[in-house]
Amino acid sequence: MLIRTEFGKTIAGYSHYKWNHVESGMDVCDSAKKSFLLQVDLHEKYVPVDSTSLICCNDTCGPIFGKGSRDIYIPDSCNYTLSHGKFPSGYNKEGPEKYVKDQESYTAFTGATNGFKFRPVDYEVFRVIYG
DSSP, X not given: OEEEETTSOEEEEEOSSOTTSSSTTEEXXXXXXXXXXXXXXXXXXXXXXXXXXXXXXXXXXXXEESSTTOSEEEETTTTTSOEEOOOSSSEEOSSSOOOOSSHHHHXXXXXXXXXXXXXXXXXXXXOOOOO
């Protein structure tokens, strides 16, 4: 998935699970920790902090990444309902210099300057087929 925010930031997420992998509204755990997020403009990759709730499958929403308050949440009506990026929740940088959940991290991730909400200007969901 690739998202361009109203603030000019580009973020992306990857999961090897199908979005309809489990019942709608259920979180998907990833014991292999293959899922990840990207902040394209900063050239940063964010990895799972643990193996719980890395994506959420929901037939009434767009892509959802992260647990609890969600790193990325895109509602179906994202053209008039704000999305949000409460990063970091389920993902963070590798190594000792981690983000903390504050305005600085929200701004770095999505560009939001007042809170964590943003409007996607465009987003695409891709299916990767290994052959």
